[in-house]
Amino acid sequence: MDLVQNLAHGFSVALSVQNILLVFVGCLVGTLIGVLPGVGPIATIAMLLPITYGLEPASALIMLAGIYYGAQYGGSTSAILVNIPGEATAVVTTLDGYQMARNGRAGAALGIAAIASFIAGTVTTVFVAALGAPLTKLGQLFGAADYFSLMLLGLIFAVVLARGSLLKALIMITLGLLLSTVSPDGNTGQERLSFGIPALSNGIDFAVLAMGLFGIAELLRSLENPEARDVIKGQIGSVLPSMAEIKQSLKAIFRGIGLGTVLGALPGNGAVLAPFASYALEKKTAKDPSRFGRGAIEGVAGPEAANNAGAQAAFIPLLTLGIPPNAVMALMIGAMTIHGIVPGPQVMTRNPDLFWGMIASMWIGNLALLVINLPLVGLWVKLLKVPYRLMFPAILAFCCIGVYSINNQVSDVMLTGFFGLLGYLLLKFGYELAPLLLGFVLGGFMEDTFRRALDLSHGSLMTFVERPVSLGLLVFAVVVLVIAALPSIAVRRDEAFKE
Amino acid sequence: LHRLFALDAVAAGFVALIAMLALVGGLRLDVGRLNEIGPGLFPISLALVLLALSLVLAVVTVAKHLTDANFRLTFDVRAVVGIVGALLVFGVLMRGTFGLPALGLTGATPLAILMAGTASPETRWLHLVALAIGLTAFCTTLFRYLLGLPIPVAPWLIGY
Numbered sequence: 001m002d003l004v005q006n007l008a009h010g011f012s013v014a015l016s017v018q019n020i021l022l023v024f025v026g027c028l029v030g031t032l033i034g035v036l037p038g039v040g041p042i043a044t045i046a047m048l049l050p051i052t053y054g055l056e057p058a059s060a061l062i063m064l065a066g067i068y069y070g071a072q073y074g075g076s077t078s079a080i081l082v083n084i085p086g087e088a089t090a091v092v093t094t095l096d097g098y099q100m101a102r103n104g105r106a107g108a109a110l111g112i113a114a115i116a117s118f119i120a121g122t123v124t125t126v127f128v129a130a131l132g133a134p135l136t137k138l139g140q141l142f143g144a145a146d147y148f149s150l151m152l153l154g155l156i157f158a159v160v161l162a163r164g165s166l167l168k169a170l171i172m173i174t175l176g177l178l179l180s181t182v183s184p185d186g187n188t189g190q191e192r193l194s195f196g197i198p199a200l201s202n203g204i205d206f207a208v209l210a211m212g213l214f215g216i217a218e219l220l221r222s223l224e225n226p227e228a229r230d231v232i233k234g235q236i237g238s239v240l241p242s243m244a245e246i247k248q249s250l251k252a253i254f255r256g257i258g259l260g261t262v263l264g265a266l267p268g269n270g271a272v273l274a275p276f277a278s279y280a281l282e283k284k285t286a287k288d289p290s291r292f293g294r295g296a297i298e299g300v301a302g303p304e305a306a307n308n309a310g311a312q313a314a315f316i317p318l319l320t321l322g323i324p325p326n327a328v329m330a331l332m333i334g335a336m337t338i339h340g341i342v343p344g345p346q347v348m349t350r351n352p353d354l355f356w357g358m359i360a361s362m363w364i365g366n367l368a369l370l371v372i373n374l375p376l377v378g379l380w381v382k383l384l385k386v387p388y389r390l391m392f393p394a395i396l397a398f399c400c401i402g403v404y405s406i407n408n409q410v411s412d413v414m415l416t417g418f419f420g421l422l423g424y425l426l427l428k429f430g431y432e433l434a435p436l437l438l439g440f441v442l443g444g445f446m447e448d449t450f451r452r453a454l455d456l457s458h459g460s461l462m463t464f465v466e467r468p469v470s471l472g473l474l475v476f477a478v479v480v481l482v483i484a485a486l487p488s489i490a491v492r493r494d495e496a497f498k499e
Numbered sequence: 500l501h502r503l504f505a506l507d508a509v510a511a512g513f514v515a516l517i518a519m520l521a522l523v524g525g526l527r528l529d530v531g532r533l534n535e536i537g538p539g540l541f542p543i544s545l546a547l548v549l550l551a552l553s554l555v556l557a558v559v560t561v562a563k564h565l566t567d568a569n570f571r572l573t574f575d576v577r578a579v580v581g582i583v584g585a586l587l588v589f590g591v592l593m594r595g596t597f598g599l600p601a602l603g604l605t606g607a608t609p610l611a612i613l614m615a616g617t618a619s620p621e622t623r624w625l626h627l628v629a630l631a632i633g634l635t636a637f638c639t640t641l642f643r644y645l646l647g648l649p650i651p652v653a654p655w656l657i658g659y
Contacts, residue, residue, distance in 0.1 A: 051646050167559070168507075171514055171552045178521055178545040185528075185538030192538050193524040216582060223578035223618055389622055390630055393615040396582060397608055397634055400589040405648045410590040417586035421579065428572060429510030447541050459534025 007129050010356030014364050019059055023066035023361055026052075027368040028376075030070020035380045036395055037078045037388070038222045040087025042437075043215040044071035045331045046207045047402035057339035058354045062361040064335055068328060069121070069365040072311060073373055076113045076304060077380050081106060087214075088163075088434065089307050092275040096292060096299030103295045107237035108245060110377055112297055113304045114370050115241070116253045120305040121366030123257050124312040128319075129359050131265075132348065135320040139345035142321070144452035145463045149473040151323060151442045151449070156477040157266055158438050160484040161273045169435045172426075176439020177446070179204060186448055199411035206334050208403060208412050209440060210327060212419025213433045215399045219392055220424045226388065236381060239374045241297065249301035252282050256302040260309025264325075265317065271310030271326060272434065275303035312362055319355060320345060323445065327434065330441035509572065511557035518549035581618025585611045594651065603651035603659075604643065608635045 013019065029051075033044045048067050052060040075086025080097035093113065100109040142150070155173050162169035182193040183203030194200035241249070256278040264271040282302045283292045292299050315332075317323045322344030324330040333343050341351055348355045373380075403416045423433055457463035465471045525546055531537025589611035595601030602610070609631035616622040642648045651659060 050642075050648055054647060165507075167552065167556050168510070171549065171556065174545060174549045174552060175514065175517065178518075178542065178549055181525075181542040181545060188538055190528070190538045192528060193521060193542055195524055216586070219582055220575065220578050223582070224575035226621075387621075389619055390626060392619065393585075393612040393627060393630060394634055396585055396615045397612050397638065400586060400611055401604070401608070401638055401642055401650070404589070404593060405642065405650060408649060410593050410596055413586055413590035413593070417583040417590075420586070421583055424579065425513065428574070429513055430506055431510065443541075450541075451536055454533055454536060459532065461533065 002133065003126075003130050006133070006356050007126075007360060009352065010129070010358075010360030013058060013353050013357030014062055014360040019062050019357075019361070020364065022055070022059055022063040023364050024368045024372060026063040026066025027070040027365060028372060030067035030072075031074040031077070031369075031373050031376075031380065032070075032383070033398065034071030034074025034086055035077050035383055036074075036086075036391060037082055037084040037384070038086065038218045039395060040075055040085075040090070040214060040218075041068060041071035042087065042210050042327045042331070043218070043399075044074070045328060046211045046215065047398050049207060049331065049335060050402055050405035052335065053338065053405075057336070057341055057351070058357045060335060060339060061332065061354060061358050062364075064332060065358065065361045065365045066368060068311070069117075069308075069362075069369050070373070072308065073114060073117065073369050074380070076117075076307075077110060077377075078384060080109045080113065080300075081381060081384055089272055089275050089310075092279045092303040093300060093307075095279070096294070096296050099293065099295035100297065100300065105237060105295065105297075107239040107377065108241040108297065109300050110236070111239035111374060112241045112245065112249055112301045114239075114374050115246075116249065116256065116301040116305040117308040118366045118370045119253050120257045120260060120308040121312060121363060124261055124309045125359060125363040125366075127261055128312060128315055128362070129356075131316055132319060132355070132359065135316060136345045136348045139321045142345075142469065143467060144449045144456060145467050146469040146473065147321070147323070148446055148449040148453055149464060149470040149477070150321070151446050153473045153477040153480075154266070154317075154323065154325065155439065155442060156481050158435050160480055162432050162435050164430070164432060166484060168431055172431050172433070172435040173439040176436040176441075177443040179209070179436075180440045180443025181447070183444065186451060199409070199415055204415065204440075205406060205412060206330055206441065207406050208415050209419050210331065210437060211399055211403050212416045212421075213423035213437060214327075215395070216416060216420025217423030217427060217433070219395060220420065221427060222388070223392065236377060239377055245297045249297050252278070252298035252302035253305040255281060255285075256305030256307075257309045260306035260311075261313045263306075264310030264313030266325065271307070271314050274306035274310035278302040278306035308366070315359075315362070318343065319347065319358070322347070324441050327437045327441065330437070333441075505560050506572070507560040508557050511553040511560065515550055515553040515557075518546045518553060521546040522550070577620070578618045581615055584617070585615035588614045601651065601654045603653045603655070604639050605635055605653045606655075608638055 029048060030044055033039060033047060034041060045067055052063050075090040076093050079085045079090040079093040080101050083094050083098040085091045085094050097109045159166060159169045159173055182200055184191055191201050259277050260274040263274045279299060282298045283289050314325045314329050317325045318329045318332060324333050336343050400413055403412050406412060453463055521542060525539055525542035528539025529537035530539045530543060589607045591597055591599050592602045592607040592610060612631040616627045639652055643650055643652050
């Protein structure tokens, strides 16, 4: 069978001594940085990107996968132990995870988070591998116009799935798209919107923007609102949940995987919604919903599984179409580009080692998480007890060095400061930053495909509605937008996010 | 007067400013034609869309009387100056921009950490100095010597 053969090939790449070592080290440092409160996977990966530069492309991406899972788990750890989510998707974990910790079940909460992630990772790895080949073939049939419409659909999804006002999310997406045009023109190479600033003449580096918005702005916010950081005192307890707890969680885990896989594979960062959806589902189907919010283990297991499945399913659009569905995947694209790999449907045939190796490494990343991070929980607890007054200068130093080493440009460091300030202001004005980043990521691709589509159609905009695939996607986008804007749905949407 | 505006109205105004700035920069660019789109098409149309959306946000806010007399927007100037200042310190001292000496990693890192310390009223300076020294040693070893990244270490002292 092809699937087995391909996966076997992937594992033969991922299981070299060097690559196993890399994935473990990546997992370890990813957790180390990701566990710092307020530092989510985006900032962690942006910070650690430079350490993978010296490696072979496949090894670099394999290590990044380790960093990614480590960062993700680090975020859950701080959510459970100090009630501070590293990023939006870990918010749900704070609800019951932190309560479990206060009930003296911190170990079990951390354990079930890792186990749920591992099961989700295992199932989703197979899923991604199975869909990889057929979807890539489908992707090869896509023309420029279809790609453009698909990305437009992705942006609409991102607007609908963002928290808070639809209008404000739309504004942030547009701002992100606009920022992406601060770049040399694709045809003429003419500088655009650089305002004579040399640092802008080659465009804004994605990692710089991400670090500013998700690293620096977050630091500023934490400094302004010093949250009570009650690291759980007393015993963490065994990291192995009891049999009863595992039994309770198992169904939640598989429901979470289902939700995460479907939502994560959507082009518009559906993965962020997965943990929320899973939590709501578990609460609704529970025999005794009042347990939720007081330390229900399903409230940790389900969302963590959904989160991880979603995060991994997000690789599907990246690997098969070359479209990053969220900011983390955009960083992966950045890493691929640095190593001279052009993302898109051709990756599977041209770089089979990388394609299948990366899929296999997802599973190994999850395993590494389980094997090395769980026994190290005590270390993470100690790290979390370091006072913030010492932690934030250290985070800042890592940001500086990380950003500088991306291009060895000091102007990047200063730009990061500028975007940090911009992000801080936007947060103050009640905007969400994730849609901005997605708009920025897709902006360049969208302009390219738009131009190519019009080149092919000799300037006729009708190409977007004449091609059946493109038309279908556009109609779908309009339907999604209209449904979300309907008053009755809008109210329900607000409720869903309040939970 | 500013208290009369609701948060969203201010938010709309801020984005409108960015859109107008982009318009000013974008209008110099050629829009081109549909069969050969120019460099200006995307920047200008996106800036216009952004401007329109921010106007809608402002109008919706005002029309719904979402004004709040108690609304206050405060900024933590100390944190902003400290953190953004620290990035600037690192940036200018790393390779010596603006006629400043190039201190490299071993100079820029500790000074950036100390600058960051001013961002919080809770900073204890003795601890911070210790952290700055320790972290600099750690980062230099890790990034330059273990990972081999081409970051200048101390150009004024050892030449790289």
